[in-house]
Amino acid sequence: MVSISSTYNEKEKFLLYSGDCLKLFRQIPDNSARLIVTSPPYNLGKEYETRQPLKDYLNSFEPLIKECVRILHPRGSLCWQVGTYVRSGQIFPLDALFYPLFKKHGFRLKNRIIWHFETGLNCFKRLSGRHETVLWFTKSNDYVFNLDAIRVPRKAARKKYSQGEKKGQLMGSPLGKNPGDVWLIPKSQIEHTTHPCPYPVALMERLILAFTNTGDLVVDPYLGSGTTAIAALLHNRRCAGAERVPKYIQIIKDRLQQLENGTLKYKPLGSISSLNQRKAA
Ligand SMILES: C[S@@+](CC[C@H](N)C(=O)[O-])C[C@H]1O[C@@H](n2cnc3c(N)ncnc32)[C@H](O)[C@@H]1O
Numbered sequence: 001m002v003s004i005s006s007t008y009n010e011k012e013k014f015l016l017y018s019g020d021c022l023k024l025f026r027q028i029p030d031n032s033a034r035l036i037v038t039s040p041p042y043n044l045g046k047e048y049e050t051r052q053p054l055k056d057y058l059n060s061f062e063p064l065i066k067e068c069v070r071i072l073h074p075r076g077s078l079c080w081q082v083g084t085y086v087r088s089g090q091i092f093p094l095d096a097l098f099y100p101l102f103k104k105h106g107f108r109l110k111n112r113i114i115w116h117f118e119t120g121l122n123c124f125k126r127l128s129g130r131h132e133t134v135l136w137f138t139k140s141n142d143y144v145f146n147l148d149a150i151r152v153p154r155k156a157a158r159k160k161y162s163q164g165e166k167k168g169q170l171m172g173s174p175l176g177k178n179p180g181d182v183w184l185i186p187k188s189q190i191e192h193t194t195h196p197c198p199y200p201v202a203l204m205e206r207l208i209l210a211f212t213n214t215g216d217l218v219v220d221p222y223l224g225s226g227t228t229a230i231a232a233l234l235h236n237r238r239c240a241g242a243e244r245v246p247k248y249i250q251i252i253k254d255r256l257q258q259l260e261n262g263t264l265k266y267k268p269l270g271s272i273s274s275l276n277q278r279k280a281a
Pocket residue numbers: 019020021022038039040041042048195197198199200221222223224225226227228242243244245248
């Protein structure tokens with residue numbers, strides 16, 4: 001199932017490009033990606049990145065964003081998952097800094113999703129960070145949004161209309177409620193690899209189910225440990241992604257092999273959906 005190739009081929013279920021994401025993107029045809037979803041490096045000096053002045057860091061994304069505009073289908077979505085950049089005891093919210101870069105290229109912000117997790121480093125001079133964000137952009141107002149695929153259970157029984165034509169009828173969808181824009185999705189220990197900053201499979205599952213349909217192409221420029229590819233393949237989407245660090249490529253290959261033979265450990269979206277009852281009342 002895992003094909004490491006230097007050439008994009010629309011027939012591949014999963015194309016793992018070993019190298020710079022821009023080189024992969026330049027091969028992908030216009031309007032062919034239904035979802036571009038990723039978590040880029042945050043300029044924090046992690047083992048896979050070199051810290052640079054904030055302005056240079058942000059400017060370095062310009063060529064990739066132009067490619068995102070070109071390869072994204074008119075009804076497609078782009079999800080940019082980021083946290084904070086920290087320097088000299090100050091935090092800089094990366095979503096606020098990236099927003100104008102995407103807006104400048106015509107992307108329309110649909111939601112700023114708060115991804116809330118309850119564990120992490122403890123701070124002593126400020127409040128401990130327990131959320132990051134996902135900027136969900138579309139190219140137009142005509143876009144794929146499968147709300148029914150991501151509804152969550154209700155806490156209370158459905159209310160009934162008390163007056164008007166619908167008096168006595170149940171309110172809301174029998175499939176559950178809209179999950180809202182605050183998502184409690186724990187960082188799962190069972191998904192741990194030696195990659196320093198993976199996001200959970202369930203976070204990707206919800207985005208992929210909401211914004212794509214079976215067979216669609218999902219593209220991740222910064223695959224890391226391959227979480228996006230796992231969620232895409234779990235739901236019968238195609239995936240193309242890039243990663244330039246060989247040891248992470250090996251992690252991706254191992255995880256995809258485990259997915260194929262049924263031994264991959266992950267926390268499925270279905271097992272955490274009810275947690276959101278507390279958050280999206
Ligand atoms: C924040 S991590 C992504 C983690 C990923 N979401 C996961 O769940 O594992 C960013 C990744 O981008 C990779 N990377 C950085 N610059 C890259 C580039 N120009 N092309 C391809 N990969 C790159 C890094 O090696 C790192 O693994």
